[in-house]
Amino acid sequence: MEGADIKKASVEREVDPLREILFNRDLKTQAETVEAFQKYAETEENGKEKIQKWRSADKHKASLIHLAASKDKDEVCKWLVKEAGCDVNAQRESDQGTALHLSIWFGSEKATKVLKDLGADLDLKNAYEETAHDMHSKMEKYKNIVWLDLELTSLDDPKILELAVCVTKKDLTVVAEKEWVIHFDQATMEGLSPWHQKTFAPVDKGGNGLLEAVVNSSTSLDECKTELLEILKKHCPPKACPLAGNSVHQDMFVLKKEMPEVVSVLSHRLIDVSSLWGVLERFFPNRLKRLQGMAKATATGNHRAMADVKASIEQLRGMVASEEEGGVFLPELLSEE
Structure with missing residues (x-):
């Protein structure tokens, strides 16, 4: 008062x-x-x-x-x-x-x-009926990483042609992986850009075969989403594990539009290997050559989703590996004065 x-x-x-x-x-x-x-x-x-x-x-x-x-x-x-x-x-x-x-x-x-x-x-x-063993298993899952790559119809109005996922432990050991090719009809594939026609052409014509695989596939986007969610819910606590890959912000953008249910179980954080590559390129160029050699050895360049996922994992492995292991040991570099 x-x-x-x-x-x-x-x-x-x-x-x-x-x-x-x-x-x-x-x-x-x-x-x-x-x-x-x-x-x-x-x-x-x-x-x-x-x-x-x-x-x-x-x-x-x-x-x-x-x-x-x-x-x-x-x-x-x-x-x-x-x-x-x-x-x-x-x-x-x-x-x-x-x-x-x-x-x-x-x-x-x-x-x-x-x-x-x-x-x-x-x-x-x-x-909660959890022993120390249970707690350890639970906390290890919190550190898992969801590696994902999409092959798309375009960047302007992207539809998912192919999706690959690997769930790894924090040491990059793979605990689950799967890939899906989503069905589209022949007419839709023929309407894609010249880049798509060349890159995704049949293997005997120098492409990676994705166009043919898409037409022959019987998998729908909903089926892919359901199976992907099953994997994520098995290996990742809700909203705990980050999406990872190269330029993975683009994949997240498409997932928000095409599979919002998947985004809802992931962490808001991303592990973008291309961003880490950019750090090395700008601040530690003398160490980058070793990593470029490793990346060249693991990259296929064929733009198939699982191959790109595996290449991203190996690139990060090279960034966190010690010099004796052939890597650049990013944590040590970032602590240098």
């Missing part, structure tokens, strides 16, 4: 000393954090017991080992269990998740290894 003496709600909160230790930015290393916890345990009355019983004030009611695991603080996790006596299998209140569940969820690889070494129960289930 106007003129009323309204009390402010911003009352200063009591400082939580244990949380302050774990998230103190002035403690630059895990060793310093462990030292601070050790000092608390030795100087505070019932210090170790307080460390064991501490729970977060939010809905999760997480223990210190939950928080340490989520931040990949492996040395802190080790001290909390071995020295402070914290339960490595403690389950937080909100979802019954253990520290191991959280370390896997957040990709905390060092903490995951330490927790396993400390005897974390791999078969303990959270509220």
Whole structure:
């Protein structure tokens, strides 16, 4: 009310000393954090017991080992269990998740290894009936990549003639692949551009045979879409996995028009190999020759969808491979000063 003496709600909160230790930015290393916890345990009355019983004030009611695991603080996790006596299998209140569940969820690889070494129960289930094994399998799928290429009737009014997809793990190992040729009649094929007539001509006339394959195919666009969705839903969590390929923004553009249901299950992110190629070309031209040799060796140049997908995968493999493996190791290049 106007003129009323309204009390402010911003009352200063009591400082939580244990949380302050774990998230103190002035403690630059895990060793310093462990030292601070050790000092608390030795100087505070019932210090170790307080460390064991501490729970977060939010809905999760997480223990210190939950928080340490989520931040990949492996040395802190080790001290909390071995020295402070914290339960490595403690389950937080909100979802019954253990520290191991959280370390896997957040990709905390060092903490995951330490927790396993400390005897974390791999078969303990959270509220969603997921074990650590289940969580690991689930999170690995989040890192999958959907490689896709389309062959089209045109760029002005594109219709899909051919579609190929490969789903790979993050290490580019293929877990699923399939290709479809969509049926169009002979008259439609004869109306395509001279480039199409030459490139997609019969193999014995120097083309890649796609025109003939399209006319002879019995596959409809809807059938292709249904089968593609089955593959994506099996290997990709909803809206998690990126579309990948060369100039893949064009493929995404066509999919939005022709197969919006497919776009709805993909991530909004793209892995465009041609963009990465452009980075190398402009900023690391001295390393590009090696990659060009690799690309030349893997590219077929015949404009069939699956061949283009496989070439894109190999190009990215060359970008992330070490120099000893014949690649250019893009992460190392981008960290150079």
